Amino acid sequence: MSRITCLRTIRIAERPNLIWVELETDEGLTGLGESFRGAEAVEAVLHxxxxxxxxxxxSRRIEAVSRHLMTPYLGFQSTGAEVRAASAIDLALWDLAGQRHGIPVHEALGGAMRSxxxxxxTCAGYAYNSGIARGATAAGRRDIGADDRPIGPYDDQLAFMRDAGALAESLLAEGFTAMKIWPLxxxxxxxxxxMITLSELKAGLEPFRRIRAAVGERIxxxxxxxxxxxxxxxxxICHALEDLNIFWVEDPIAKMGDFKALADLRRRSRVPICGSETLGGAVSFRQMLEAEAVDFVMLDLAWCGGLTEGRKIAALAEAFARPLAPHDCTGPVTLMAGLHLAIHAPTAIFQEVVRATLATWYRDLVTELPLIVKGMAQAPTRPGLGTALLPDVRAREDATVRQYGTPNAA
Known part of the structure; x- marks a missing residue:
């Protein structure tokens, strides 16, 4: 038996959307999980x-724990606080499983499909999505003002609004062959x-046109x-994008759980549809696929139920012959988990990254991040998820640390 002896949560005020979970066992192991958005609400559910x-x-009974936590009386089949908490726990349990056997999580899942x-x-800035700041939209996204100036070489959200062609050239120079923007x-x-007017549509399409003018079909x-x-x-919007050879249009409608409306949109447009990081649980993804509502399946392992649900969603994507693309615009642990699934899942085609966060604050939080060579993320080789919180994160002045149970001796 590998008994869980302590559950610990860590939050830092600098990144108020993020919460980490550490699970300690009587073997002396520590598994790391993560979730995102409403960190205080997730913390309350966890404790x-x-x-x-x-x-x-x-801790070895991952499926049993997942079944219990993913079927609360309220909050299931969603990405609410209960499911976000379950997701963090599940990631930590898979991290423990890999560490226990000395293998990477992608091997524990059944082995790598690719190396x-x-x-x-994703062309975000340095602090994108990490806090609710003045001037941000309800989702925490940054609004670009006329007086804004780049705060570093990878201020890519400002770049795509100001000179998307130069941004595309910069990405190609670093080995990236795909990019995601949201000028609309x-x-x-x-x-x-x-509704969107013709003048608004013209302005929103301009960055896409500048990319094609600058680099053609190379990205x-x-x-x-x-x-x-x-x-x-x-x-x-989708009709207007059709002639620009857009790879996909992601989460196009306000309620991505309205699969009938989404399927109708897909039938009316020649632009492929991608969805959706906002869905939780394998049942929602099965319903979306049954409705023939998407061309590409995106999931976020910190929101959908973790790797246990994630591998089921990946199996559904394979059964419905749909490509898979794990999401990351949230936190470094979720990114590592998504990469393990992308290395394992048969129909995975992309792992999303944000070069601004990879180059800066992600590095301030964890011991390891994905190795990217010429735009390709390499399969992790360390046991478990292959990363851990840096020791000084828990000791930060702005850290909130809570634990339940008896921690392992230091």
Whole structure:
């Protein structure tokens, strides 16, 4: 038996959306998990509901723990706080499993399909999504003002709004052959996403046109719509993007769980549809695939239920002959977990990365990050997820640390 002796959570004020979970066992192992958004709510679920049930149980029974935590009386089949908490626990349990056997998680999942996987750069800035700041949208995304100036060489969100062609050239020079941008987000506020005018559409398409003018077909371009639009507005946007050879349009409608509306949009447009990081649990993904609503499947392991649900979603993607692309615009542990799944899953085609965070604050938090060579993320080789929180994170002045149970001796 590998009994869980302690559940610990760590949050830092500098990155208020992030929460980490450490599970310690009587073997002397520590497994690391992570979730994102509403960190305080997730913390409350972990300590008030999960920890009293989980501490003392066998950490090897990952499927049993997942079944229990993914079927609460309220909050299942969603990405609510209960499921985000379950996701963090599940990642930590898989980390423990890999460490226990001395193998990477992708091997524990059943082995690698590939030794590396193509990445695309999500063109975000350094602090994108990591906090709710003044001037940000409801999702925590940054609005670009006329007076904004780059805060570093990888301030890619400002770059795609100002000179998307130069940004594409920069990415190609570093080995990236795919990029994702969202210049249409700023157009949604005027109508609450209910409609987009021709002038707004023209302005929103300009960065895509500049990319094609600068680098032609040498880079793939994804359009992120961040679930901001009505189905009709999204259809107008998709039609306008058709001649620009967009690789996919991601999360185009306001309610990505409305699979009928999403399927109708897919039938009306020649642009491939990708969805959705916002869904939780394998059942939601099965329903989306049964509705023939998407061309590409995206999932976030910190929101969907962790690797236990993630591998089931990957199996569904394979059964429905749909490519898979794990999400990352959240935290370094989720990125490592997504890479393990992408290395393992048969239909995986991309692992999302943000070069701005890889080059800066992700490195301040964890011991290891993915190795990217000429735009290809290499398969992790260390046991478990292959990364851990740096020791000084827990000791930071802005850290909130709570634990339940008896920690391992230092």
């Amino acid at each position: 008030e509901q999960v920890a009293p049930w989980l501490v003392g149980r066998d 590396e996987i193509r990445t695309y750069n 987000d700023v157009q949604a506020a005027a109508s609450g996403g209910q 793939e371009v994804m359009a992120e719509l961040h679930s901001l639009w009505s189905a009709e507005a999204a259809a107008r």
